[in-house]
Amino acid sequence: MEDLRNLTALISNAVKQIEESCNARQVSLPSLDDPFTLESESARLHPAVLEAVATIVAATNQLSVLVRPPALTLMSAAVQFHVPSALRTVTKANVVEILREAGPQGLHVDEIAKKNNMDPQKLARLLRLLATEHIFREVTPDVFANNRISSLADTGKSSTELFSKPTEKYTGTNGVAALIEHCGYDVFNSSACMTETLLDPETARSYDPTKAPFNRAFKTDLPFWAWFEQPGNEQILSTFGMAMKGTKALSPPDVILDGFEWKDLPSGSIVVDVGGGIGSQSLTIAQAHHHLKIVVQDREPVVKEAKGFWDLNFPNVLSSGRVTLQGKAGNPQSIDFLAGQPVKNASVFLMRMILHDWSDDLCHVILKHLREAATPSTKLLLVDNLMSFACPDTSPTTTIPGGASEPPPPPLLANYGHASAFLHMIDLQMLTALNGQERTLVHLAKLLEGAGWKLTKVYRTPTFLQTHQQILALPA
Numbered sequence: 001m002e003d004l005r006n007l008t009a010l011i012s013n014a015v016k017q018i019e020e021s022c023n024a025r026q027v028s029l030p031s032l033d034d035p036f037t038l039e040s041e042s043a044r045l046h047p048a049v050l051e052a053v054a055t056i057v058a059a060t061n062q063l064s065v066l067v068r069p070p071a072l073t074l075m076s077a078a079v080q081f082h083v084p085s086a087l088r089t090v091t092k093a094n095v096v097e098i099l100r101e102a103g104p105q106g107l108h109v110d111e112i113a114k115k116n117n118m119d120p121q122k123l124a125r126l127l128r129l130l131a132t133e134h135i136f137r138e139v140t141p142d143v144f145a146n147n148r149i150s151s152l153a154d155t156g157k158s159s160t161e162l163f164s165k166p167t168e169k170y171t172g173t174n175g176v177a178a179l180i181e182h183c184g185y186d187v188f189n190s191s192a193c194m195t196e197t198l199l200d201p202e203t204a205r206s207y208d209p210t211k212a213p214f215n216r217a218f219k220t221d222l223p224f225w226a227w228f229e230q231p232g233n234e235q236i237l238s239t240f241g242m243a244m245k246g247t248k249a250l251s252p253p254d255v256i257l258d259g260f261e262w263k264d265l266p267s268g269s270i271v272v273d274v275g276g277g278i279g280s281q282s283l284t285i286a287q288a289h290h291h292l293k294i295v296v297q298d299r300e301p302v303v304k305e306a307k308g309f310w311d312l313n314f315p316n317v318l319s320s321g322r323v324t325l326q327g328k329a330g331n332p333q334s335i336d337f338l339a340g341q342p343v344k345n346a347s348v349f350l351m352r353m354i355l356h357d358w359s360d361d362l363c364h365v366i367l368k369h370l371r372e373a374a375t376p377s378t379k380l381l382l383v384d385n386l387m388s389f390a391c392p393d394t395s396p397t398t399t400i401p402g403g404a405s406e407p408p409p410p411p412l413l414a415n416y417g418h419a420s421a422f423l424h425m426i427d428l429q430m431l432t433a434l435n436g437q438e439r440t441l442v443h444l445a446k447l448l449e450g451a452g453w454k455l456t457k458v459y460r461t462p463t464f465l466q467t468h469q470q471i472l473a474l475p476a
């Protein structure tokens, strides 16, 4: 009972904290029935509120596990995979857009099914599970409407356009639907092969990117990235590019501009976005800081995708030369961060969500190439998720600015329990797809040190827990 009472007290204090912060700023938390818009998120995007949110998510989950019959908790975990299956199916079948067009009163499944050619009763069962998880709303029996959560996956396009041009579904969107597709197809299928891969002596201890569960699932000896580029996988590759844009939704918008002091870089400074994908982070930096030159580097097929993205979102910036896309073809220097780094006068090497794709050995190779290309004043800015243990950590930790993070009050787990479960899932996402991993700060510090970099600072920007933290390193 003591844990129960303590958890309840934590929840009620956190609710008070949210209320006080919202009252002081004269904003209110949006209802679950309001469609998602960035503007209406302002109440939540405040450090005090985000901290209270983490407490509530951790404590409510711990409370429910504490009181629920154990068999239900365990078996719910065992069948949880139906949620991403249902979510991917309805997202791919354009249900979100059909329901947006229907308005808040919703639409009967018979009508939805007429538009997307599904079986209405099967569709109803998928939507009902999702509505039970607070994704969509069942307004009256068999009548469904979007809610705040489902509307985040809205491409903003008309359902007619989506049905007539299915291969262009994600182009020009916020990328969230693309992220659902990437997680629900490439990664979900890989995860289904996790057990066999991790228990097979041939692959159990391998950190080779060609021996991941992904390779077993898709019957390929190619690493994830090279497989994307195979003929026939064009759609999967372009979905991945947009999915990376969708990861922006996992942090407050434009958080890349908080923390690191972009404005203090001298005019004309070169920022190299290493493995920058289509350049969705670079776009934000380029739009906010006109004094910087930006080079987005990635594999050639990704760079081809990137060209259309920049022409659409920031016309003429490529032709002006302020932003350069570096891939392979058309450029004398081939871009492969495992092979080397051609830019030798960078002010900043930015690497967002790169190291987590690779084993320690391959991270060492990437970091070493950057170190060799760095000038004495080049800065290395990593943007990565920071992991923590599910128990108090007594190992020596770093004393650099921003290095320590406050553990939550007991009886919450030291890593904020369920509030950080998402990060641990992303860690396994890296394992299944790439044999990569998310890391603790101490782990990252060691990797950096081994490659001639010195971990210098962590910018604790108001992210959702420890997602996408900015980690600064300088040449050692």
Ligand SMILES: C[S@@+](CC[C@H](N)C(=O)[O-])C[C@H]1O[C@@H](n2cnc3c(N)ncnc32)[C@H](O)[C@@H]1O
Pocket (backbone or CB within 6 Å): 225, 244, 245, 274, 275, 276, 277, 278, 280, 281, 297, 298, 299, 302, 335, 336, 337, 338, 351, 352, 353, 354, 357
């Ligand atoms: C997880 S994504 C991150 C993209 C981007 N930094 C972002 O945050 O949106 C990893 C990127 O690394 C690129 N990549 C993989 N192997 C590469 C290599 N050897 N050289 C250059 N880029 C590579 C992929 O094509 C992909 O765009």
